[in-house]
Amino acid sequence: MTDKPRPILRLKNPPRLPPMPAPLPSWKCKPCGEPFAPSQAVDAEGDVRCPRCNARIGALADFSERQEKVRARRMVRPAPARPRPHTRFG
Numbered sequence: 001m002t003d004k005p006r007p008i009l010r011l012k013n014p015p016r017l018p019p020m021p022a023p024l025p026s027w028k029c030k031p032c033g034e035p036f037a038p039s040q041a042v043d044a045e046g047d048v049r050c051p052r053c054n055a056r057i058g059a060l061a062d063f064s065e066r067q068e069k070v071r072a073r074r075m076v077r078p079a080p081a082r083p084r085p086h087t088r089f090g
């Protein structure tokens with residue numbers, strides 16, 4: 001028996017993959033209150049800027065590492081499925 005590499009079959013009409021959903025805004029600009037998603041608001045220098053007032057909010061890495069440094073508030077979203085015991089931070 002010979003092991004010949006098999007050709008990779010391709011579909012003539014491949015199904016179109018749905019586009020990746022845009023990340024939901026999870027932060028609010030402190031100066032103006034505009035909700036935004038940090039990964040959608042990065043400028044050429046790697047700084048996150050508010051899409052409305054253009055304030056420099058912080059470096060993109062700060063959103064995951066030093067959240068106290070960024071000029072934005074994290075938006076709290078209610079859990080969709082089952083209710084959880086309410087906890088308060090700060």
Ligand SMILES: [Zn+2]
Nearest residue numbers: 029032050053
């Ligand atoms: Zn703003």
